[in-house]
Amino acid sequence: MASGKVKWFNNAKGYGFINEEGKSEDLFAHYSAIQMEGYKTLKAGQAVNFDIIQGPKGLHAVKIESADADKTGSSTGSAASAIPLQA
Numbered sequence: 001m002a003s004g005k006v007k008w009f010n011n012a013k014g015y016g017f018i019n020e021e022g023k024s025e026d027l028f029a030h031y032s033a034i035q036m037e038g039y040k041t042l043k044a045g046q047a048v049n050f051d052i053i054q055g056p057k058g059l060h061a062v063k064i065e066s067a068d069a070d071k072t073g074s075s076t077g078s079a080a081s082a083i084p085l086q087a
Contacts, residue, residue: 001049001050001051001063002020002021002049002050002051002052002061003020003021003047003048003049003050003067004018004019004020004021004023004027004047004048004050004061005018005019005021005045005046005047005048006018006019006029006042006043006044006045006046006048007019007026007044008044009029009041009042009043009044011041014030014031014032015028015029015030015031016029016042017029018042018048018050018061018064020052025058025059027050027052027058027059027060027061028055028057028058028059028060028061029042029050029060029061029064030060033050033060033061033062033063033064034064034065035063035064035065036065036066042064046066046067047066047067047068048061048064048065048066048067049064049065049066049067050062050063050064050065051063
């Protein structure tokens with residue numbers, strides 16, 4: 001999986017571009033390729049991880065995830081597991 005930062009993303013149009021670390025070519029990013037719950041959007045400067053495929057007009061980022069999600073992991077159940085149960 002590659003990593004980089006969002007160059008820009010237009011919510012109204014549903015697409016934008018990502019700069020892969022160490023590369024000069026921008027990668028096309030479509031909202032349907034974003035892996036997140038709820039409203040799928042990206043913010044300029046946001047660190048992301050993604051796979052790359054060849055599209056009809058250039059490289060596309062797919063399976064786009066926030067790099068922050070890897071650091072924090074899933075929050076589901078984490079608070080409950082930190083609180084000891086009392087009998």
